[in-house]
Amino acid sequence: MTYNLGSDAEKQDEKAKNLARARQSLIEELDAINVYEERVQASNDEELKKVLAHNRDEEKEHAAMLVDWLRKNDPTFDKMFSEHD
Ligand SMILES: [Fe+2]
Structure with missing residues (x-):
């Protein structure tokens, strides 16, 4: 995968x-x-909705882990979390 540096x-x-x-x-x-949430909302299969919602929530955990890392490694980022209005 490529990413933008x-x-x-x-x-x-x-x-x-x-x-x-x-x-x-x-x-x-x-x-x-966003993609998983869109698919949860679009699907009419309750079992699939549950799988997709589970996957969506795992992505939230991944996002939180990255925010934690950024807060530890970018002092300004961390400061903004504690000081923003
Ligand atoms: Fe992920």
């Missing part, structure tokens, strides 16, 4: 690249949540 990726240090990898992964997890 920006057009000047070769100039970034490893820390910046890892932060970009985590942010791009978070985008993908949030997108997956």
Whole structure:
């Protein structure tokens, strides 16, 4: 899978690249949540809805894990979580 590190990726240090990898992964997890939710809403099969809802919620866990990592590795990101309005 490819991910977007920006057009000047070769100039970034490893820390910046890892932060970009985590942010791009978070985008993908949030997108997956939207896709699963759309399919839950669209399906008329109750058993399939439950499977898709379970998968959607696992993507939420993945997103939360990435937010945790970003908070640990990006002090400004962490600060904004505790200080935003
Ligand atoms: Fe995931």
